[in-house]
Amino acid sequence: MKVNKALTIAGSDSGGGAGIQADLKTFQELGVFGMSALTAVTAQNTKGVQDVYPMSAEAVVAQITSIGEDLAPDAVKTGMLFNAEIIEGVSREIARYKWRNVVIDPVMIAKGGASLLQKEAISSMKEYLIPLSMVITPNIPEAEVLTGLTIKTDQDKKDAARKLHDIGARNVMIKGGHDESGNDATDLLFNGQNFYEFRSKRIQTVNTHGTGCTFSAAITAGLAEGLTVLNAVECAKKFIQAAIEDDLQLGSGHGPTNHWAYNRRKKETLVHGS
Ligand SMILES: Nc1ncnc2c1ncn2[C@@H]1O[C@H](COP(=O)(O)OP(=O)(O)O)[C@@H](O)[C@H]1O
Numbered sequence: 001m002k003v004n005k006a007l008t009i010a011g012s013d014s015g016g017g018a019g020i021q022a023d024l025k026t027f028q029e030l031g032v033f034g035m036s037a038l039t040a041v042t043a044q045n046t047k048g049v050q051d052v053y054p055m056s057a058e059a060v061v062a063q064i065t066s067i068g069e070d071l072a073p074d075a076v077k078t079g080m081l082f083n084a085e086i087i088e089g090v091s092r093e094i095a096r097y098k099w100r101n102v103v104i105d106p107v108m109i110a111k112g113g114a115s116l117l118q119k120e121a122i123s124s125m126k127e128y129l130i131p132l133s134m135v136i137t138p139n140i141p142e143a144e145v146l147t148g149l150t151i152k153t154d155q156d157k158k159d160a161a162r163k164l165h166d167i168g169a170r171n172v173m174i175k176g177g178h179d180e181s182g183n184d185a186t187d188l189l190f191n192g193q194n195f196y197e198f199r200s201k202r203i204q205t206v207n208t209h210g211t212g213c214t215f216s217a218a219i220t221a222g223l224a225e226g227l228t229v230l231n232a233v234e235c236a237k238k239f240i241q242a243a244i245e246d247d248l249q250l251g252s253g254h255g256p257t258n259h260w261a262y263n264r265r266k267k268e269t270l271v272h273g274s
């Protein structure tokens with residue numbers, strides 16, 4: 001059996017809702033063989049991040065090299081990278097192996113407010129990592145930090161997307177989870193020429209822990225399977241919508257999303273029709 005492979009370079013969430021755990025669950029659900037390079041261990045649950053223990057950049061690079069020497073991934077995503085040394089090491093490895101299907105989720109702050117990226121590392125992200133990306137997936141606050149723009153209107157989103165494209169991202173996906181102005185959760189994709197909107201009904205829920213990780217992992221899985229960026233995003237939007245809608249109600253804070261929901265719905269449709 002031939003299977004496509006995806007690598008996540010990200011932090012561990014002990015609570016299982018975000019980070020490397022969300023990525024691997026998403027890869028598995030989407031039929032892609034998942035591999036990981038761990039950048040940090042977080043002590044984390046639905047109430048927040050209690051502690052962060054970063055790996056050395058050397059340890060992160062060693063994991064990526066082991067994968068690169070044997071298990072060439074069809075697509076790669078990065079999540080929490082924590083500091084400049086890790087970003088620079090990861091960027092060097094991605095460039096060395098000439099990996100092209102690279103999705104960068106520029107994780108900065110956890111939903112509870114804990115910092116998952118040191119401020120001094122932002123310039124390294126812009127200089128070394130973003131130019132290697134096929135897709136970058138900032139949420140609105142991350143897009144503001146990376147571009148220095150304030151994002152309030154649709155035009156602001158477009159300006160930010162153009163600026164990130166100028167920095168070197170081939171495709172820019174500005175996620176709309178933080179824009180609570182309407183009844184929709186609308187994400188904007190810019191491919192350097194055109195803008196595309198991906199719209200879904202906004203769900204009223206506190207269980208949105210790991211939405212960004214899950215969404216970018218689903219895009220990565222699509223690229224690993226050979227989908228175009230547009231089709232990978234379309235599929236990822238359906239995956240995250242199902243995962244938020246059929247929430248699991250775990251923990252007392254921001255609970256995780258439901259990584260089974262997308263496939264369970266597909267199965268229901270096959271059994272009962274729709
Ligand atoms: N309440 C919600 N209802 C529906 N979709 C949502 C909701 N919150 C976030 N999303 C979607 O989840 C994905 C991740 O977005 P976002 O939450 O902005 O990322 P992050 O977790 O990085 O802050 C996007 O596709 C966004 O539109």
Ligand SMILES: Cc1ncc(COP(=O)(O)O)c(N)n1
Pocket residue numbers: 010011012013018019020042044079080107109110111116208209210211212213214
């Ligand atoms: C290890 C780790 N990585 C990423 C996130 C961001 O989570 P979210 O997807 O909710 O922004 C997190 N909370 N923990």
